[in-house]
Amino acid sequence: MQMIKNKTFDEERALYAAQNLFVQDCAFDGPADGESAFKECSDITVDHCFFNLRYPFWHDNGLKLTNSEMTGLCRASLWYSENVEINDTKLHGIKALRECANIKMRGCDIISSEFGWSVRGITMEDCIVSSEYFMMRAERMAFRHVHMKGKYSFNTSPIPCLKIVCLIQKMHFGTQRILLSETV
Numbered sequence: 001m002q003m004i005k006n007k008t009f010d011e012e013r014a015l016y017a018a019q020n021l022f023v024q025d026c027a028f029d030g031p032a033d034g035e036s037a038f039k040e041c042s043d044i045t046v047d048h049c050f051f052n053l054r055y056p057f058w059h060d061n062g063l064k065l066t067n068s069e070m071t072g073l074c075r076a077s078l079w080y081s082e083n084v085e086i087n088d089t090k091l092h093g094i095k096a097l098r099e100c101a102n103i104k105m106r107g108c109d110i111i112s113s114e115f116g117w118s119v120r121g122i123t124m125e126d127c128i129v130s131s132e133y134f135m136m137r138a139e140r141m142a143f144r145h146v147h148m149k150g151k152y153s154f155n156t157s158p159i160p161c162l163k164i165v166c167l168i169q170k171m172h173f174g175t176q177r178i179l180l181s182e183t184v
Helices: none
Strands: 002-005 019-024 042-047 061-066 082-087 101-106 109-111 120-125 128-130 139-144 146-150 164-172 175-183
Parallel strands (some): 019 042, 061 082, 082 101, 109 128, 120 139, 128 146
Antiparallel strands (some): 164 175
């Protein structure tokens, strides 16, 4: 596995179609304002990286992302990807996860409107989520100790198939604060 460490990337498709890559302590930010840094990649591990540019992970397979940060400017960060594991990472851009499959998330801080649309197979544990239209049209969801704040959650998702124990802590002007505590 090739290693890239302590680099800054701001160009368009900086690591396009990369395979078997370990990226650590890198920043995806800068004046060139490039997008799609990891488009069409496979078997990528990313640790302690900073993302401030658009669309970093599109059409990827086999992604492990840990201890990283995606800012509010890092919009649409993970789309059309499969077999993704995300741990202890901040995802703060709009539409951070969409049309992905086989996703595992643990210890993440998510501030992302329209998060999780059309996801097929997601497990979330010990995450904090703030999102409107959270998990719209999503399928095969499992949540454990997920603290959620937002409106219109699970809109048009197959709720009868969603097996969760849900404690509504407070409802205020259409905003739901929900603790998704256990899968059944």
